[in-house]
Amino acid sequence: MQPHSELMPQAAKMNGNKTAAAKAIVWSIAGSDSGGGAGIQADLLTMRAFGVHGCSLITAITAQSSVEVARVELVSEQMLAAQWHTLLADLPPVAIKIGLVASRAQQQQLATLLATLPTTIPVIIDPVLIASCGDTLTLDPGSDALPELPELYRFASLLTPNLPELAALTGLAVTTPDQIITATACLLTQGVRAVLVKGGHASGCKQLALDYLVSATQQAWLASPRIETAHNHGTGCSLASAIASALALGYPLDDAVVLAKAYLNRGLSAAYATGQGAGTLNHLPLPIAVEYFPHWLNTAQVQALYQGATLADLQPSSAAFAPLEQQEMGLYPVVDSVAWLKRLLPLGINTIQLRIKTADQQQLSAEIAAAIALGKQYQAQVFINDHWQLALQLGAYGVHLGQEDLATADLAALRQAGIRLGVSSHGYAELLRAKALQPSYIALGHIFPTKTKQMPSQPQGVVRLAQYVPLAAPYPTVAIGGINAERLAAVAATGVNSIAVVTAITEAADPEHATQLLMALLAKAKQEAQVRQLAQAKEFAQAISEVNAVCPN
Ligand SMILES: Cc1ncc(COP(=O)(O)OP(=O)(O)O)c(N)n1
Ligand SMILES: Cc1ncsc1CCOP(=O)(O)O
Ligand SMILES: [Mg+2]
Numbered sequence: 198m199q200p201h202s203e204l205m206p207q208a209a210k211m212n213g214n215k216t217a218a219a220k221a222i223v224w225s226i227a228g229s230d231s232g233g234g235a236g237i238q239a240d241l242l243t244m245r246a247f248g249v250h251g252c253s254l255i256t257a258i259t260a261q262s263s264v265e266v267a268r269v270e271l272v273s274e275q276m277l278a279a280q281w282h283t284l285l286a287d288l289p290p291v292a293i294k295i296g297l298v299a300s301r302a303q304q305q306q307l308a309t310l311l312a313t314l315p316t317t318i319p320v321i322i323d324p325v326l327i328a329s330c331g332d333t334l335t336l337d338p339g340s341d342a343l344p345e346l347p348e349l350y351r352f353a354s355l356l357t358p359n360l361p362e363l364a365a366l367t368g369l370a371v372t373t374p375d376q377i378i379t380a381t382a383c384l385l386t387q388g389v390r391a392v393l394v395k396g397g398h399a400s401g402c403k404q405l406a407l408d409y410l411v412s413a414t415q416q417a418w419l420a421s422p423r424i425e426t427a428h429n430h431g432t433g434c435s436l437a438s439a440i441a442s443a444l445a446l447g448y449p450l451d452d453a454v455v456l457a458k459a460y461l462n463r464g465l466s467a468a469y470a471t472g473q474g475a476g477t478l479n480h481l482p483l484p485i486a487v488e489y490f491p492h493w494l495n496t497a498q499v500q501a502l503y504q505g506a507t508l509a510d511l512q513p514s515s516a517a518f519a520p521l522e523q524q525e526m527g528l529y530p531v532v533d534s535v536a537w538l539k540r541l542l543p544l545g546i547n548t549i550q551l552r553i554k555t556a557d558q559q560q561l562s563a564e565i566a567a568a569i570a571l572g573k574q575y576q577a578q579v580f581i582n583d584h585w586q587l588a589l590q591l592g593a594y595g596v597h598l599g600q601e602d603l604a605t606a607d608l609a610a611l612r613q614a615g616i617r618l619g620v621s622s623h624g625y626a627e628l629l630r631a632k633a634l635q636p637s638y639i640a641l642g643h644i645f646p647t648k649t650k651q652m653p654s655q656p657q658g659v660v661r662l663a664q665y666v667p668l669a670a671p672y673p674t675v676a677i678g679g680i681n682a683e684r685l686a687a688v689a690a691t692g693v694n695s696i697a698v699v700t701a702i703t704e705a706a707d708p709e710h711a712t713q714l715l716m717a718l719l720a721k722a723k724q725e726a727q728v729r730q731l732a733q734a735k736e737f738a739q740a741i742s743e744v745n746a747v748c749p750n
Contacts, residue, residue: 222252224290227240246481252288301348426465543575580595581597641677675693
């Protein structure tokens with residue numbers, strides 16, 4: 198199967214007389230695993246699965262199988278430098294993954310080389326201290342101690358230790374969530390920009406692998422069901438390479454980590470045996486099905502898990518926001534005055550948002566009250582953007598909040614009042630965070646460039662949107678950002694439940710006509726999608742009955 202084409206950069210360049218998509222280049226600086234499961238070999242397989250171009254700078258050659266590391270030979274300083282300079286001249290990296298650095302001298306050499314690169318190139322460092330068979334991979338003369346990586350810390354956009362490595366690197370105990378937080382804080386003070394602690398090794402939670410991601414601005418736990426397999430050789434290398442690849446594709450760090458984790462979970466679920474020892478994970482191409490994505494948790498929830506709670510305990514249905522009464526939202530105008538509601542609601546719109554950014558408190562209160570009354574009059578689902586206190590006070594149908602609002606809004610009060618909640622998201626991580634709140638719908642954006650709002654994130658495009666929609670289930674989804682009549686069909690084909698627009702209505706020469714046209718186009722696109730789904734289901738049923746006819750058992 199081909200790597201997922203969307204994940205390649207759009208820039209195309211001529212290659213002979215064929216047009217070829219230019220792939221992002223990712224360097225793997227690591228050791229060769231002759232057994233094929235870890236090191237450079239795992240890195241390149243991962244990079245291929247992500248649709249980036251992997252280059253290798255080999256630090257050491259190992260004679261290694263699934264049961265032993267028989268010999269390790271460092272490449273010479275000259276050879277490492279030659280790989281670096283040769284690649285840099287022609288195949289410069291968009292992102293770098295560093296694995297086995299087998300001696301202090303190599304650390305110093307790499308530090309000198311890395312210092313010459315622009316600091317904008319992300320560097321993911323996976324500390325490789327011991328091979329999965331238990332043999333050491335360091336060549337420091339006479340050293341029985343693990344090589345630390347302090348020389349390289351200041352270059353690390355992300356360091357990815359597992360629990361034993363975190364303990365070895367910091368000299369601290371890492372048995373409880375609080376201890377893990379303290380140990381990572383210690384690495385952050387040493388210059389590492391972010392740390393992802395891999396919880397695959399035994400932790401205080403039996404059913405889940407709990408990974409901890411922390412940076413100066415963010416802290417989150419990712420919970421994945423434990424995949425019982427002995428075939429886990431190369432998982433650390435693959436995870437770090439997957440993160441580097443996703444960063445090279447333009448994902449922000451938290452999205453890259455989520456996507457990489459899903460990649461790893463699926464690869465582990467399909468892992469296979471090799472030799473007498475641990476087999477390897479299966480490097481399957483993107484996209485990745487929903488069941489492999491982790492859950493997004495906070496520290497209090499992880500502490501509860503350590504004390505025996507289950508994932509289901511953390512998200513009881515009693516903590517869910519009220520569902521939409523009209524699940525079929527259709528076209529969702531986002532407007533800045535009650536005057537607009539008066540123009541649009543008579544056209545048959547059933548979901549609409551009042552998004553006022555400039556108004557004094559008194560005027561705001563009057564507008565929100567009038568919007569709520571109009572919603573009741575037209576039996577429409579009127580959402581209030583931002584102003585959750587007034588929405589609560591005045592008894593709104595729903596509120597729409599951005600991710601930055603989630604920390605300060607009184608979500609429990611909104612939920613208890615039966616007010617519906619819509620939440621914005623701009624990628625995998627925010628989507629998982631929104632989902633953890635059990636909202637009434639999740640907005641996905643911005644899909645195309647928009648002039649309505651200055652966006653800190655990149656446009657997501659319809660291919661990523663198609664991946665987010667199933668991930669948001671069971672919550673209804675709304676696509677927003679730069680959507681107009683020309684783009685609507687492609688957006689609707691992703692299966693998104695609703696389409697939110699601002700300027701396609703408010704800046705149209707005839708807003709009523711534009712609204713009716715968009716409503717009709719969306720209804721048609723949804724009908725076509727339904728017909729397509731039915732045809733696919735029929736084809737599938739036919740194929741199954743043909744198989745059953747040939748082999749009834
Ligand atoms: C349907 C819908 N989706 C997203 C947004 C954006 O909301 P938010 O992140 O709160 O940003 P502002 O709209 O406040 O700028 C939205 N309003 N509606
Ligand atoms: C508020 C908001 N949030 C994400 S995109 C957006 C603006 C959408 O406006 P338009 O439909 O004019 O692009
Ligand atoms: Mg807002």
